[in-house]
Amino acid sequence: MGCVVTRNDFYRKNPAMKRSISQLFSLIVLTLTGLFGSTVAYGDENVYANAVRSTVLVLTPSASGSGVLVDQERRWIVTNEHVVEGHSEISVFFPEEQHGLIESEMDFYISNRSRLEIPGKVIAVCKRRDLAIVELASLPPNVTAVKFGKSAKPGQLLHSIGNPSASAALWVYTNGYVRANYFKSVNDCRMQVVETSAPINPGDSGGPILNSEGQLVGISQSFHQEGRLVSNGVDVCEVIWFVNKNRRQKSDSSEIVQAPPVPSDPTTNSETSAAAPSLLGLLAGAKQ
Numbered sequence: 673m674g675c676v677v678t679r680n681d682f683y684r685k686n687p688a689m690k691r692s693i694s695q696l697f698s699l700i701v702l703t704l705t706g707l708f709g710s711t712v713a714y715g716d717e718n719v720y721a722n723a724v725r726s727t728v729l730v731l732t733p734s735a736s737g738s739g740v741l742v743d744q745e746r747r748w749i750v751t752n753e754h755v756v757e758g759h760s761e762i763s764v765f766f767p768e769e770q771h772g773l774i775e776s777e778m779d780f781y782i783s784n785r786s787r788l789e790i791p792g793k794v795i796a797v798c799k800r801r802d803l804a805i806v807e808l809a810s811l812p813p814n815v816t817a818v819k820f821g822k823s824a825k826p827g828q829l830l831h832s833i834g835n836p837s838a839s840a841a842l843w844v845y846t847n848g849y850v851r852a853n854y855f856k857s858v859n860d861c862r863m864q865v866v867e868t869s870a871p872i873n874p875g876d877s878g879g880p881i882l883n884s885e886g887q888l889v890g891i892s893q894s895f896h897q898e899g900r901l902v903s904n905g906v907d908v909c910e911v912i913w914f915v916n917k918n919r920r921q922k923s924d925s926s927e928i929v930q931a932p933p934v935p936s937d938p939t940t941n942s943e944t945s946a947a948a949p950s951l952l953g954l955l956a957g958a959k960q
Contacts, residue, residue: 719831720845722886724774726818727833729765729781729842730755730792730806730878738834738879739764739806740888742915744817746922747808750911751878752893753797756804764790766812767843776841796918800861801906802893803914818880821887823907824850824866829884832868832892832905834876846870853907864907866890872903881905 726741730751737755742748749764756762765788768775775781781788792806824830828850835842848870855862866881872895881890890905 716831716845716847719882719884719886720833723818723831723880723882724767724833724843724845725769725815727767727843727880729835731763731765732756732759734758736835736837736875737877738875738892740878740880740891741811741815741817742820742888742911743919744811744815746919747811748795748915749792749806749808750891750915751804751806752891752906753799753802753804755878756794756797756806760794762792762794762806764792764806764808766790766815774843776843778842781842796914798914801863801910801914803891803906803911805915805918818882818886818888820908820912821883821885821889823853823864823909824881824883824889826850826852830866830868830870830889831882831884832870832872832876832879833882834873834879834892836873837875838873844876848901848903851902864909865893866905866907868903868905869901870903871895871901 723740728739728741728749730737730739730749732755735755735757737751739749739751739755742750765781768780768784768788790811791809793809794804795807796805797803826849829847830850831845831847833843833845836844848868851867851869853864853866856865866889868881868890870881872892876892877894879892880888881892883889888911889908891911892903893906894904896902896904
C-alpha cells in the first residue's frame with residue numbers, strides 16, 4: 673500500500689510552496705481590491721464617448737487638424753498654432769450623432785456645411801508652445817468642455833481623439849502609454865511635453881490627449897520620423913497657463929490681447945510638427 677501524504681505533511685516538507693500559495697492569494701486580493709476599490713477609472717469606450725463631443729475638426733483654407741473645447745462659457749477651443757498659422761478665421765465642426773453613432777465621413781459634413789459649420793476667430797497664439805485659442809460663434813446644444821487633469825507620468829495609459837487624413841473616418845480613437853514627461857528648451861523657452869507611444873497622424877494635431885478619467889493631460893502636437901511610436905504632446909500645464917493668461921486678459925478688457933509674437937518653434941530633422949510641410953511627407957497635421 674502506498675504512502676499517504678497529507679496536506680500538512682506536504683507543507684512541512686515544502687515550506688516554500690506554502691509561502692508561495694499564501695503570496696499568490698495576497699496578490700489576488702490586492703488585485704481585486706484595486707479593480708473594485710473606491711477609485712474607478714473609465715474604460716476606453718467611456719473615455720471616447722464622453723470626450724468625442726468636445727473634440728472638433730478644424731479646417732482652414734490651407735490645412736486641417738483637430739481641437740478641443742476647454743471653456744464652454746467663452747466658447748473657446750484649443751488647438752496647435754501651426755494648424756491655424758496664417759489665418760485669423762477658421763471653420764470648426766463638432767461631431768454629429770445619428771442613431772447612437774458618430775457620423776465619421778467627411779462628405780457628410782461638407783454636404784451639411786451650411787447647418788454644421790461654426791465660424792471661429794483665432795484670438796490668441798503662442799508659437800513657442802505651439803498653442804492657439806479659437807473663439808467660436810456658437811456651440812451645439814449639450815456640448816461641455818473637457819476638464820483639465822494633471823501632468824501624466826511615465827507608464828500611464830492615455831487616450832487621444834483626432835481627425836487623421838490617412839483614415840476614411842473622422843474622430844478616430846487611439847491610445848498609448850506615457851514614455852516620458854520632460855522639459856524641452858525652445859528659443860530660450862522651457863516648455864513641458866508629454867512623450868507617448870500613441871501614433872499621431874496627419875490631421876491629429878490639436879486633438880485632446882486624455883487620462884482614463886477623461887481629463888485633458890495634453891494636446892497632440894508632433895511625431896518623430898526616425899522613431900517608432902514616439903509622439904509628442906504639449907503638456908496640460910502649458911495649456912492651463914496659456915488659457916488662464918488669456919482668461920485674465922479677458923476679465924480686464926473686452927478684447928483678447930494676442931500673445932507677443934515670437935519665433936516659431938524650429939523643427940528638427942527628426943521631428944515633424946502637424947500641418948507643416950515635410951520632405952518625407954510625414955505630418956502630424958494635414959495640408960489640403
